[in-house]
Amino acid sequence: GESVGLHLPTLSVQEGDNSIINCAYSNSASDYFIWYKQESGKGPQFIIDIRSNMDKRQGQRVTVLLNKTVKHLSLQIAATQPGDSAVYFCAENGSGGGADGLTFGKGTHLIIQP
Amino acid sequence: KAGVTQTPRYLIKTRGQQVTLSCSPISGHRSVSWYQQTPGQGLQFLFEYFSETQRNKGNFPGRFSGRQFSNSRSEMNVSTLELGDSALYLCASSRPSGSNEQFFGPGTRLTVL
Numbered sequence: 001g002e003s004v005g006l007h008l009p010t011l012s013v014q015e016g017d018n019s020i021i022n023c024a025y026s027n028s029a030s031d032y033f034i035w036y037k038q039e040s041g042k043g044p045q046f047i048i049d050i051r052s053n054m055d056k057r058q059g060q061r062v063t064v065l066l067n068k069t070v071k072h073l074s075l076q077i078a079a080t081q082p083g084d085s086a087v088y089f090c091a092e093n094g095s096g097g098g099a100d101g102l103t104f105g106k107g108t109h110l111i112i113q114p
Numbered sequence: 115k116a117g118v119t120q121t122p123r124y125l126i127k128t129r130g131q132q133v134t135l136s137c138s139p140i141s142g143h144r145s146v147s148w149y150q151q152t153p154g155q156g157l158q159f160l161f162e163y164f165s166e167t168q169r170n171k172g173n174f175p176g177r178f179s180g181r182q183f184s185n186s187r188s189e190m191n192v193s194t195l196e197l198g199d200s201a202l203y204l205c206a207s208s209r210p211s212g213s214n215e216q217f218f219g220p221g222t223r224l225t226v227l
Contacts (some may be wrong), residue, residue, distance in 0.1 A: 042221075043118075043204050043206075043218030044206075046217065047217055101159035101162055102157075102159060103148075104158075105156070
């Protein structure tokens with residue numbers, strides 16, 4: 001079946017720097033992508049999403065970029081803070097709508113260095 | 115607005131037993147999805163319920179089952195537990211059709227001995 005994966009299992013950045021977390025997907029039919037943040041002992045928390053008809057979407061301190069040509073998704077976090085330490089997952093829903101079961105990547109552990 | 119709640123938070127069972135986990139979605143949300151999270155396999159979709167009907171199912175054996183009640187609360191059951199069923203089981207709810215955003219609960223940590 002199709003899968004969604006992340007390039008790096010761990011990313012270490014200095015506090016205040018920008019972080020970029022990458023994700024590759026293989027299902028060209030995917031039309032909706034989401035980034036989740038999971039802190040220790042908690043369930044995944046929605047960060048930002050993007051539909052396939054968009055290339056970029058911005059939120060508060062976060063930006064998601066979608067490159068459909070190379071099937072690549074990235075999450076940019078500006079001015080990284082200690083509270084950003086968590087595991088970040090990309091997920092895709094290729095079914096065209098509704099909660100039809102997200103396919104998650106393995107996750108990237110973001111570590112913030114003081 | 116209260117978030118998704120799951121009970122119990124922690125559970126220890128032995129091989130061969132069965133277990134039932136409960137999930138209460140956010141008020142007004144009618145879709146409930148279940149996921150299994152393990153270090154090796156990551157987050158994997160189990161099934162999704164909408165209006166008391168299973169609408170989608172992932173690649174898990176028949177030992178994994180679920181149901182949804184008229185108030186949208188959902189339960190999942192795992193029978194004949196195996197050591198490999200040890201995992202964090204997450205429930206997520208979402209609004210009626212048209213929205214893909216899923217809100218996750220804190221999960222139930224199941225340990226099978």
